[in-house]
Amino acid sequence: MDYTPSLKKKYLEEITPALVKEFDYKSVMQVPRLEKIVLNQGVGRAIADKKMIEVAQSELTAIAGQKAIQTLSKKDISNFKLRKKMPIGVKVTLRRERMYEFLERLISVALPRIRDFNGIAAKLDGRGNYTLGITEQIIFQEIEIDKIHSIIGLEVSFVTSANSDEEGLALLKKFGLPFKKN
Numbered sequence: 001m002d003y004t005p006s007l008k009k010k011y012l013e014e015i016t017p018a019l020v021k022e023f024d025y026k027s028v029m030q031v032p033r034l035e036k037i038v039l040n041q042g043v044g045r046a047i048a049d050k051k052m053i054e055v056a057q058s059e060l061t062a063i064a065g066q067k068a069i070q071t072l073s074k075k076d077i078s079n080f081k082l083r084k085k086m087p088i089g090v091k092v093t094l095r096r097e098r099m100y101e102f103l104e105r106l107i108s109v110a111l112p113r114i115r116d117f118n119g120i121a122a123k124l125d126g127r128g129n130y131t132l133g134i135t136e137q138i139i140f141q142e143i144e145i146d147k148i149h150s151i152i153g154l155e156v157s158f159v160t161s162a163n164s165d166e167e168g169l170a171l172l173k174k175f176g177l178p179f180k181k182n
Contacts, residue, residue: 003097004097005097005100005104006100006104007100007101007103007104007175008097008100011033011034011100011175015031015171018174019167019170019171019174023167023170032160032162032163032167032171033171034103034158034159034160034175035095035161036095037094037099037102037103037156037158038091038092038093038155038157038159039064039068039091039094039156040071040089040090040155040157041056041060041068041090041153041154042088042089043087043088043089044088052150053087053088053089053090056089056090056152057069057090059143059152060090060091060092061092062140062142063140063142063143063154064092064098065098065101065102066092066098067092068090068091069091069092070089071087071088071089071091072085072088073085073087073088103175105140106156107176109140110134110139111139114134114136114139119178119180119181120132120180121180122169122180124165124168124169125165126165127162127163127165127168128160128161128162128163128164128165128167128168128169128171129157129160129162129168130157130168130169130177131155131156131157132155132157133153133154134153134154134155134156135151136153160172
């Protein structure tokens, strides 16, 4: 018996038929889908302290459940004391089952732990993709608060196959992302 994440089942059984009705698609293959989730953490302070990048990498690996890789600078910038190919951040790309598992943990566990939370802004990028900025990594239960050196924010980007913001927003709402009421 194969394991299927509950959000993937929900997508196949509930979300797809609902979006076919809502947007009058002729085929279920036209229904937008979540292609990947990218977690990105910029660690500018890593220029001065090399240990910061390793700590950020281990924390992002724990959050995602998949090994995070370091991102390197592309050019020299003397004002920031930055050299080409210096590590300045970490990222991880989630697809398939891990993507759905992370999304479920984000919606049901992490977002409700944000102080004074009243929803996320419904501002997409024009192509049906959405980026959510999280100011503290401690909202994830995988991070042990006692072992935190510093609080670092991260970006969570949802990449969809939607053709417009309207379709992308409808898809993400059906998944259960808590958007603010207008």
